[in-house]
Amino acid sequence: MRILAIETSCDDTAIALVEATGSISSPKFKILKSVISSQIEVHRPWGGVVPNLAKREHIKNLPEIFRQIFKLQFSNNNFQINSKSKAPKIDAVAVTVGPGLEPALWAGITFAKQVWQNLKSQNSNLKIIGVNHLEGHLYSFLLSDGLKTKNSKLKTLFPAVALIVSGGHTILLKMDSLTKWNMLGETRDDAVGESFDKVAKMLGFPYPGGPEIQKLAEKGNKSAISFPSPMLGTKDYNFSYSGLKTSVLYYLRDHNYQHQSSKNQYKSAFVADIAASFQEAALKVLVKKAGRAVNEFDAKSIFLSGGVAANKELREKLKVESKKLKVNFIAPPMNFNTDNAVMIAVAGYMGMLRKKNRKLIANGTMGI
Numbered sequence: 082m083r084i085l086a087i088e089t090s091c092d093d094t095a096i097a098l099v100e101a102t103g104s105i106s107s108p109k110f111k112i113l114k115s116v117i118s119s120q121i122e123v124h125r126p127w128g129g130v131v132p133n134l135a136k137r138e139h140i141k142n143l144p145e146i147f148r149q150i151f152k153l154q155f156s157n158n159n160f161q162i163n164s165k166s167k168a169p170k171i172d173a174v175a176v177t178v179g180p181g182l183e184p185a186l187w188a189g190i191t192f193a194k195q196v197w198q199n200l201k202s203q204n205s206n207l208k209i210i211g212v213n214h215l216e217g218h219l220y221s222f223l224l225s226d227g228l229k230t231k232n233s234k235l236k237t238l239f240p241a242v243a244l245i246v247s248g249g250h251t252i253l254l255k256m257d258s259l260t261k262w263n264m265l266g267e268t269r270d271d272a273v274g275e276s277f278d279k280v281a282k283m284l285g286f287p288y289p290g291g292p293e294i295q296k297l298a299e300k301g302n303k304s305a306i307s308f309p310s311p312m313l314g315t316k317d318y319n320f321s322y323s324g325l326k327t328s329v330l331y332y333l334r335d336h337n338y339q340h341q342s343s344k345n346q347y348k349s350a351f352v353a354d355i356a357a358s359f360q361e362a363a364l365k366v367l368v369k370k371a372g373r374a375v376n377e378f379d380a381k382s383i384f385l386s387g388g389v390a391a392n393k394e395l396r397e398k399l400k401v402e403s404k405k406l407k408v409n410f411i412a413p414p415m416n417f418n419t420d421n422a423v424m425i426a427v428a429g430y431m432g433m434l435r436k437k438n439r440k441l442i443a444n445g446t447m448g449i
């Protein structure tokens with residue numbers, strides 16, 4: 082089955098074309114095309130993502146990327162495909178319906194419906210399916226190179242503990258199979274990615290802050306400052322990041338830190354130590370709670386996904402922890418951690434096999 086997937090839940094406009102085969106217990110995916118158009122430069126002056134700007138950019142980018150993928154020619158507002166020979170060969174359109182910024186989600190949904198309606202005259206079996214963005218992240222471990230080389234049966238990876246860490250979510254799940262899971266815990270306030278973004282901003286670095294903090298932390302001493310790791314010792318599987326962010330704020334205030342927009346900041350040991358110490362405090366809780374869940378549920382694997390899964394230090398820490406616990410550690414390849422449409426195609430295919438279609442209505446707060 083060839084799936085055209087569309088992702089517009091936040092500030093990345095993404096379209097992918099994926100060939101999906103196999104059953105619900107052993108799905109296989111081949112990425113034919115994947116294009117992501119980042120809006121970072123548009124939102125950067127505002128210090129974060131502005132929903133209506135995101136919507137405007139998605140509306141502009143979607144037909145552009147669609148045209149690029151299928152090498153089609155039409156004006157932006159009129160992409161009628163009248164001849165069967167020119168129609169892209171697809172079997173389903175998958176689109177993110179939530180969670181995310183509602184104006185941004187609507188841009189993707191409206192475009193997906195237009196594509197579907199347009200191509201339906203050429204292929205009356207063409208399906209359209211609404212996808213949960215978090216399921217996209219969750220299933221993105223299926224794209225891992227490690228899975229291909231291991232050639233292991235997916236069944237042997239379960240039960241698994243899955244961490245979804247992004248700009249909007251910090252979720253720990255127990256997965257019994259590819260179709261059955263339950264949430265163990267989540268953040269009580271800020272998401273972990275959000276705390277990276279906010280601390281970077283305090284230090285005077287641009288959005289998105291995660292990659293900036295990672296870069297700074299590589300030059301710093303992670304034991305320099307002992308920032309708190311909120312909820313590290315609690316018996317539940319929840320997280321909290323707003324207190325850590327506030328501790329960094331107070332530390333900066335106490336040290337009269339005023340960021341200048343100079344590149345010298347990268348050379349400042351003070352800033353590097355703050356970044357390294359903050360990162361250490363933020364990641365420590367994720368690793369500890371994932372490890373505890375492995376023990377409690379006798380899990381065979383840890384899956385990591387979401388934008389923060391791009392963090393090298395987190396991947397390293399979880400790799401070490403998995404080795405210690407003698408379980409598999411599986412994370413998507415580097416370009417499929419932050420938002421992309423390939424993961425939406427994967428979740429769309431799984432949704433179709435599970436007969437779980439979602440309404441084509443934007444739902445900003447949809448859970449998993």
Ligand code: KG4
Nearest residue numbers: 247248249274289291388389391392419420
């Ligand atoms: O999954 P994603 O692209 O969007 C959401 O669904 O939220 O995640 C974006 C988040 C941002 O907060 C960004 O700062 C963070 O992922 N991020 C990172 C890194 N790369 C992206 N955080 C820490 N280290 C990174 N290398």
Ligand code: ZN
Nearest residue numbers: 247387388420
């Ligand atoms: Zn995401």
